[in-house]
Amino acid sequence: MKELVVISGKGGTGKTTLLGSFAALAGCSVLADCDVDAPDLYLLLHPEISEQEEFRAGQLAVIDADRCTRCGRCLEVCRFEAITADLKVDTLNCEGCGACRVVCPVAAVELVERAAGDWFQGQTKYGPMVYARLRPAEENSGKLVALVRREARAWAEREGIGLLLTDGPPGIGCPVIASVGNADLALVVTEPSPSGVHDLERALTLCRHFRVPAMVCVNKFDLNPSLDRQVREYCARSQIAVTESIPFDESVPRAIGQGLPLVEFDHGPASRAVAVVWGQVRSGLIGG
């Protein structure tokens, strides 16, 4: 089984638009949305949810007020400002480290598991899909991403589907690291702006760090053709393959508005370019 993960560094460069179209073009694949902060792929692929489960991870300190002698040792040792002056736990700040429990002389602190998110699986027109949503302001998004990918892989193996398409989150932190590790190919989507290029370099460094082969795609390239060329030159120097660039096209938000993968919405300039990109990525995956 081959896994493609689409990432970007910078948000809003078009990851989900590309991945949704890849799903339509691939015919049959397993789809995983690893942007667990803000999952959007389901808005294009409309899975029929067959299973939904709570994701529990991480700990939260709970102080038993009856046992507590108000000695304040917990407040002294907490490094996350998670114990308030009146010795209550601030659930937003608590990292669940348990330092407070270690020092509590009367065992008044307990660590309980947090309900950190929910994950879903279901069928789409294009194959099975797994996605998840972190509960607002929760932690452990990396673990939830790992769970989504594990379930998606298991499904691919069960049904003998040879392709896993993973939509990654923006950034370079823990959920991105959890999305990229062990993938066969990372497609890094960027846009020709100073921010896009800055973040592209960081995303490519991350891929190198975790030894995942990368390909680069420039979206909305005609907004600044000279930066598009610079990206191409940079990638040529670094021996990273670059796909066809995708033009700025107002069809893209319209397709999202209709809840359709771009390639099924129209055959305009961006749509045609995305089809070419898919051909190149597929060759990259088979070759890699």
Added chain:
Amino acid sequence: MSAKPALQIAVASGKGGTGKTTLAAGFAIVTGRCQFLDCDVEEPNAHLFLRPKITQTEAVIIPIPEIDRERCNLCGHCAEACQFHAIAVMGRQVLVFPELCHGCGACSLACAEGAIREAPREIGVVESGKSGKIGFVHGRLNVGEPMATPVIRAVKAHRDGKQLTIIDAAPGTACPVVEAVKGSDFCLLVTEPTPFGLSDLRLAVEVMEKLTVPCGVVINRSGEGDEATEAFCATKHLPLLGRIPFDRAIAEAYAHGRHPVYAVPELGRRLEQILDRALACAQGDLS
């Protein structure tokens, strides 16, 4: 450009790429005098617009355990105490996994032998300086490091509180956003009028409710499909602070690394209006 109140205003969004940094940096530019904290430490970009002169760089460190093998009796209490599996006793060795360590100190508190000392480990940097009269601070998480929150905390520690503070947050709904927005007087949520934008806006609003930070909405690339966002704001009683029309000239200026307020003067006027509304809302909620 009148002096603004010394409030802390965050700019955030569930979805990435909605224009947070463009708006946040634009507010700083039209205001002229403020403190700007770029808290998107995974992908800090505001410096590309504000072009500050960096005068100070500091490392962000977290304390990680170091084992004194002379004192260690391999009891394993440290590994039991660690909730992040960052320390393990294997045979006659204690192994530390630095990238899993949150620097909480539970292991050293649990060690009865005093065999754990803490040593600093760098996970990123904070740089600060000036861009005209704008005090500028940003943080940068080292590539390969999973934990952004300590770097965000280090950026926010620079807030002087004597002038308007503008915070540019990371996208999403998880801990980095919480850390960036926490303690703000008001949060502007930037969205775009697509189902993606609206879905992510809903989640971002839930985060603000949990944080009890009052918030308002700005529709960027406004034009088609604003109605659904307007309806959502109405049911949630969220102020719609303004709209920025879909305009290729804005996108092109951005792509060329120039802040779009310089290319599209109308945008500057809109941003000033939006910021003034946000400040009015923030003060309304304070009184």
